[in-house]
Amino acid sequence: MTLTAVPPREKLVEMYxxxxxxxxxxxxxxxxxxxxxxxxxxxxYTGQEAVAVGxxxxxxxxxxxxxxxxxxxxxxAKGADVKRVMAEILGKRxxxxxxxxxxxxxxxxxxxxxGATAVVGAGIPIAAGAGLSIKLRKxxxxxxxxxxxxxxxxxxxxxxxxxxAIWSLPVIFVxxxxxxxxxxxxxxxxxxxxxxxxxxxxxxxxxVADGNDVLAVYDATLKAAERARKGEGPTLIECKTxxxxxxxxxxxxxxxxxxxxxxxxxxxxxxxxxEKLLELNVLTEVEIQQIDREVAAEIExxxxxxxxxxxPAPEEALEDVxx
Amino acid sequence: MxxxxxxxxxxxxxxxxxRRDPAVFLLGxxxxxxxxxxxxxxxxxxxxxxxxxxxxxxxxESAIIGVAVGAxxxxxxxxxxxxxxxxxxxxxxxxxxxxxxxxxxxxxxAKVPLVIxxxxxxxxxxxxxxxxxxxxxFMHVPGLYVAVPSTPYxxxxxxxxxxxGNNPVIFCEHKLLYPIEGEVPEEEYTVPFGVADIKREGExxxxxxxxxxxxxxxxxxxxxxxxxGISVEVVDPRTLTPLDKKAIINSVKKTGRLxxxxxxxxxAGVTAEIAAMVAEEAIDYLDAPIKRVAEPDTPIPFSPPLxxxxxxxxxxxxxxxxxxx
Ligand SMILES: Cc1ncc(C[n+]2csc(CCOP(=O)(O)OP(=O)(O)O)c2C)c(N)n1
Ligand SMILES: [Mg+2]
Numbered sequence: 322m323t324l325t326a327v328p329p330r331e332k333l334v335e336m337y338x339x340x341x342x343x344x345x346x347x348x349x350x351x352x353x354x355x356x357x358x359x360x361x362x363x364x365x366y367t368g369q370e371a372v373a374v375g376x377x378x379x380x381x382x383x384x385x386x387x388x389x390x391x392x393x394x395x396x397x398a399k400g401a402d403v404k405r406v407m408a409e410i411l412g413k414r415x416x417x418x419x420x421x422x423x424x425x426x427x428x429x430x431x432x433x434x435x436g437a438t439a440v441v442g443a444g445i446p447i448a449a450g451a452g453l454s455i456k457l458r459k460x461x462x463x464x465x466x467x468x469x470x471x472x473x474x475x476x477x478x479x480x481x482x483x484x485x486a487i488w489s490l491p492v493i494f495v496x497x498x499x500x501x502x503x504x505x506x507x508x509x510x511x512x513x514x515x516x517x518x519x520x521x522x523x524x525x526x527x528x529v530a531d532g533n534d535v536l537a538v539y540d541a542t543l544k545a546a547e548r549a550r551k552g553e554g555p556t557l558i559e560c561k562t563x564x565x566x567x568x569x570x571x572x573x574x575x576x577x578x579x580x581x582x583x584x585x586x587x588x589x590x591x592x593x594x595x596e597k598l599l600e601l602n603v604l605t606e607v608e609i610q611q612i613d614r615e616v617a618a619e620i621e622x623x624x625x626x627x628x629x630x631x632x633p634a635p636e637e638a639l640e641d642v643x644x
Numbered sequence: 645m646x647x648x649x650x651x652x653x654x655x656x657x658x659x660x661x662x663r664r665d666p667a668v669f670l671l672g673x674x675x676x677x678x679x680x681x682x683x684x685x686x687x688x689x690x691x692x693x694x695x696x697x698x699x700x701x702x703x704x705e706s707a708i709i710g711v712a713v714g715a716x717x718x719x720x721x722x723x724x725x726x727x728x729x730x731x732x733x734x735x736x737x738x739x740x741x742x743x744x745x746x747x748x749x750x751x752x753x754a755k756v757p758l759v760i761x762x763x764x765x766x767x768x769x770x771x772x773x774x775x776x777x778x779x780x781x782f783m784h785v786p787g788l789y790v791a792v793p794s795t796p797y798x799x800x801x802x803x804x805x806x807x808x809g810n811n812p813v814i815f816c817e818h819k820l821l822y823p824i825e826g827e828v829p830e831e832e833y834t835v836p837f838g839v840a841d842i843k844r845e846g847e848x849x850x851x852x853x854x855x856x857x858x859x860x861x862x863x864x865x866x867x868x869x870x871x872x873g874i875s876v877e878v879v880d881p882r883t884l885t886p887l888d889k890k891a892i893i894n895s896v897k898k899t900g901r902l903x904x905x906x907x908x909x910x911x912a913g914v915t916a917e918i919a920a921m922v923a924e925e926a927i928d929y930l931d932a933p934i935k936r937v938a939e940p941d942t943p944i945p946f947s948p949p950l951x952x953x954x955x956x957x958x959x960x961x962x963x964x965x966x967x968x969x
Contacts, residue, residue, distance in 0.1 A: 450714020
């Protein structure tokens, strides 16, 4: 892989810390779920950390992202506070959405996280709209729009990307291709090898990135962001990745061949990045362990905060319908 | 006072709000300089404000609304046009699940100042895909406002309120109303949401009607007054969400009789909601059963005699009024 620029040490360390934060956060959510402390369902981001962190590390704080049902990682990578993300997942009043959204609908507008939508593909035109808003307001922000391989079969994919393309909107469409939409393999529902090929239908660049290599994702995003900020329009980046767990809480993912799972687990993005950082002499084994411990403590704190937070009062269900 | 058409009144509202606030912009299919909107509401606006702010889009209803939602939550005030009301069906997820719910789902973080203008209604023989009145679909979605202007005055004033507000509004226009003329002051004014207008005062029967049916109700009232000596009060809610319950109930208190008229299917429609509301909250004031004048539960047919059969006319309104007095 040839990088445009290897990020500075500080950035690399931060990226590593954020990936670990997402991993430990999700493992914690899984644990709480098993204890019946999480209402509803959950779609864990475990295994895809390099995508959210690679993309968001290449963005500025005032840039926007849109997210999906598998969105905890996007939120954390964009800079949301894990305490309030955890509180939202537990349905607490201190959560980002005061307990009205839950796992599939988290937003933190203060860091440009415009929210997760649980309707597969619905975020694509919304991201294009944020891009149009940027263009009309004449700022140099960009939008990164996360969605899955399954979402790329929605009409909104076609309509939204086409509109962003014809108007040269500053949007980076990030397809997280984890090979499956629930139990549906990509090959069952697409004749093309990669979603990125579809970019040619809109006259925009389509790039395939190793979605388990945070630096590759970072690099592809930097290029796309630069292009977008210059007014040259959107890019479609397809990040090939894999979810380590089932689709949602109840899914044992039996439809995935064992060898496939093992091959992808061997390509664990965090393990790979750790090795890379050691190889580049960015961090020592001891420093890595130190970071892991600090992050674990932060997650513990978030759990405690969320657990101790009150539930919303029932009457709060009637608030926030209209502005 | 000067008279202008409903179409001109809408255009004036758009023009004035675009001059007033650079965050306001328009998007939709063929709304720009080459066509000026299928019903010519936006004619001339691209020439004044440019193609960036009067934006022609591909035929992509879902993305038109989705893009408008994305722009609205990031500081703009989009006014989207959906060429025909029936076609809101293609954008229904973006309208009902996204625009309407983002604020709530995100615990009040999002503001969605979005207006969706669209023409509803039959009477022009374009059949089932271009003639429905679907206001009730949107009344059923918390988070949306539903405006139903019946006159040029209301059209202008309500559109200004819609554009300045911070919530998604389904702004229902009616094809037969575009050419009608009415008094509209030169001076600046707005019409608030949730305030009904008594279009004609009367003593004997309250007729609640919206959009084009207001005009049919007024003509029916004229006939009933002249020929039968029945005094009809015509109440136009002007917005269905929020609904001015008080105005409707006050009128029922006075007349003791209610006929609800709407150009949509009877089942689970506009008339059902208003009748149920009065039955629940004001039944003690009623001296007769509530009558509903609405469409039978069919698609809108093409052939003129067929279409005339299903859309409520003056005669149907007159019959209903006579039945309750
Ligand atoms: C429009 C829509 N259809 C179906 C569903 C149910 N559903 C939830 S997630 C999902 C699969 C999505 O797959 P993909 O886009 O690849 O994302 P991933 O779950 O792999 O992250 C489905 C079918 C939904 N939420 N929305
Ligand atoms: Mg997938």
